[in-house]
Each structure stands twice: as C-alpha cells, then as structure tokens.
Amino acid sequence: MAKLFGQFRFLAGALALGLLVAMAMPAGAQRNPDGSVNPTAQSVKEQQLLNALGTGGAISGRVSIPDQKAANLIHPAGRDWRYFHEITLRWIGVIAIVGMLVILVAFYLIRGQVKLESGFSGRRIVRFNGFERFVHWVTASCFIILALSGLNITFGKLLLPPLIGEQAFATWAQYAKYSHNYLSFPFTIGVFCIFLMWIAGNIPNKVDIEWLKEGGGMVGDKHPPAYRFNGGQKMIYWIVVIGGTLVAVSGYFLMFPFYATDITGMQLAQIVHGTVAVLFVAVMIAHAYIGTIGMEGAFEAMWDGTVDINWAKEHHSAWLEEETASGHANAPPRSRMAAAK
Ligand code: HEM
Numbered sequence: 001m002a003k004l005f006g007q008f009r010f011l012a013g014a015l016a017l018g019l020l021v022a023m024a025m026p027a028g029a030q031r032n033p034d035g036s037v038n039p040t041a042q043s044v045k046e047q048q049l050l051n052a053l054g055t056g057g058a059i060s061g062r063v064s065i066p067d068q069k070a071a072n073l074i075h076p077a078g079r080d081w082r083y084f085h086e087i088t089l090r091w092i093g094v095i096a097i098v099g100m101l102v103i104l105v106a107f108y109l110i111r112g113q114v115k116l117e118s119g120f121s122g123r124r125i126v127r128f129n130g131f132e133r134f135v136h137w138v139t140a141s142c143f144i145i146l147a148l149s150g151l152n153i154t155f156g157k158l159l160l161p162p163l164i165g166e167q168a169f170a171t172w173a174q175y176a177k178y179s180h181n182y183l184s185f186p187f188t189i190g191v192f193c194i195f196l197m198w199i200a201g202n203i204p205n206k207v208d209i210e211w212l213k214e215g216g217g218m219v220g221d222k223h224p225p226a227y228r229f230n231g232g233q234k235m236i237y238w239i240v241v242i243g244g245t246l247v248a249v250s251g252y253f254l255m256f257p258f259y260a261t262d263i264t265g266m267q268l269a270q271i272v273h274g275t276v277a278v279l280f281v282a283v284m285i286a287h288a289y290i291g292t293i294g295m296e297g298a299f300e301a302m303w304d305g306t307v308d309i310n311w312a313k314e315h316h317s318a319w320l321e322e323e324t325a326s327g328h329a330n331a332p333p334r335s336r337m338a339a340a341k
Pocket of ligand 1: 085089143146147149150151153154155177180181184185187188247248249250251252254255256270273274277278280281
C-alpha cells in the first residue's frame, strides 16, 4: 500500500513539474501555430493583461505620495506618444518647412518677383494705420521667437549638441523655454487683436473665387480685382486666427500640466500643438516671402503703412475704388526717395 502511495506521489509530482515547465515556456507563446516566431506575441499578451486588469490602459502599483500618477508602471499609450514626438512630428516638420522653402526658391527662380507693371506713381495711399502695424509686428516678432524656441524642443537636442556642445545647448534651451512660455501671452493677445481688427475685411465673397481662379495674379499677367484683402490674404488671416487659437489653447494645456486634463489629454494637446505649429511655420514662411522679396511694393504697406496708388490699382482695385469714393485716396503725392528718407 505504502509502495502504491509512493508511486502515486511520484506520478503526481512529475505531472505537476511538467505542467509548471509548460507554463513557464515563454518561447512557445512567441511562436505562431506553424512554428515561426511571432515578434508581437508579447505585446498581444500585454494588451490582454491590460484588458483583464481593467485599469484604463495602464499597469499601476500603489504609492503613498499624493501624486497617484507616479503609481503607473507601464502605460503603453506613452510609447505611441513618444514615437509621435521623436519620429512622426519631426517628419511632418521637415516635410512642411523644408518643402515650403524648396517650393518658394523654385517659384522665385521660375516666376521671379511679381513686379509693379505700371511702375511707381509717387502717389501713395494709407493701407494700415499705426495700431494695425504695431499689432502685426508684435505678433510677428513673438511668432518668430515662439517658432525658434518651439522648434528647439522638436529638433534642438538632435541637431545642436554636436555643433555647440551639451552645456551651451542646455543654457540656450533653458532661455528658449522661458521665452516660449512668456511670449505666449503677447502672442495670444496679438492673435485676438488681429481677429477683431481685420475680421470685417476677411469674410469670403464672390470676388475671392474669381481671384483664386486667376491664380491671384501670381501665375500669369492678369490682375484680378480684390477688396482690401484678396483671397490669399483671407486664407492667411483664417490660418492665423484658427491656427493661433489652436496653438494657444493646446499650449496653455502644456504649460499648466494636468490642471485641466489627464495624461491622454496632455498627449493630445502636445500632438495638436506640435503639428499645428510646424504647419503654421511653413505657411508663415510663404506669407513673409510674398510680403518681402516676392512682390514689389508690398513691404511698405506694413512698414510705413502706405502703398503706391499703382500698386493698389494692380493688386486691390476694388479697395482703391472704395477708398477713392470715400475720399481716402487723396493723400499728398510723395516720391519714393522721400519715403526712403
Ligand atoms: C499661446 C501660445 C503658445 C503657448 C502657450 C505655447 C506653449 C508651449 C509649451 C508649454 C510647450 C511645451 C514645452 C515643453 O515641452 O517644455 C510648447 C512646445 C512647442 N511649441 Fe508652443 N506655445 C505657443 C505658441 C507656439 C507657436 C506660435 C509656435 C510655432 C509657431 C509654437 C511651437 C511649438 C513647438 C514646435 C513645440 C515643441 C513641440 C514638441 O516637439 O513637442 N508654439 N509650446
């Protein structure tokens, strides 16, 4: 009897050992039914584990400090976000910004500057008053610094340390971060002022459709009529208003982390902020091109606030008619030399 019992114990022990070995063989779980290796088998198991735990997509422990977020051990969505931040966003940025620069250089080489065909008349008309120019330049200056300091977060640590060294990069990145935070406030106020002061001239109308069909006079030699702002300028206006609002709202979520949202909201805010920002930079490069070397006679509009009457005739004929009818187009004649002085 004792011998039988001993044999039974041996059999049960062997069975238990076999079961244990079978369960502890991760390699088996890594294989497909045909025996080939399944490299994602582990992540599938991770997802099953997360579902089974029902912990909202994370594996958490327990902590005694007030910040319960510190209890998260594994949060797979964080890996997706990191991939976006380290890889996807950089590609979107490079394609948008470098792509835009390439297009503009090609456009300049092929089309050249849009010249003032009828030449300068010497008579000028006021286009933007002092307050409009002040708001434009404050917002634009903030934008440039926000763009450089923001792109430093996306590309800086990849490009700069090999060039300037880690210590110098750390110092620069710290000042860049301060300027990004503080200049966000005047930038937000600037975008809001732009929205209010130019909305009246930026409601789309039929003339814009014709203007766009004619390629805005940029392609070909025609000069399609336009009111104070043409179809292209209206697009820029709405990109600034909508893009500016998106970067501002998402930016404040990032600046005050976890005050108004959880980790998923933070990741979303960063994705919106980074993506809109790099596209915004690409569009603003095109805007700056047209306002400077792209079009003869355009820059003065935002510099001293006036444009030549012939420039207004060629690019904003409907606006010039309105201004003439209301008596605003009769500013005293002024030579370009006098303006330059
Ligand atoms: C109200 C306006 C804005 C606010 C409040 C704001 C705030 C922020 C904050 C808090 C960050 C995260 C910084 C960090 O991780 O330490 C950030 C990142 C960034 N910002 Fe802004 N920002 C604003 C406007 C802009 C503008 C106008 C641009 C560009 C034109 C811009 C471009 C960027 C970029 C590229 C990043 C880095 C994205 C990344 O790689 O993660 N921001 N911003």
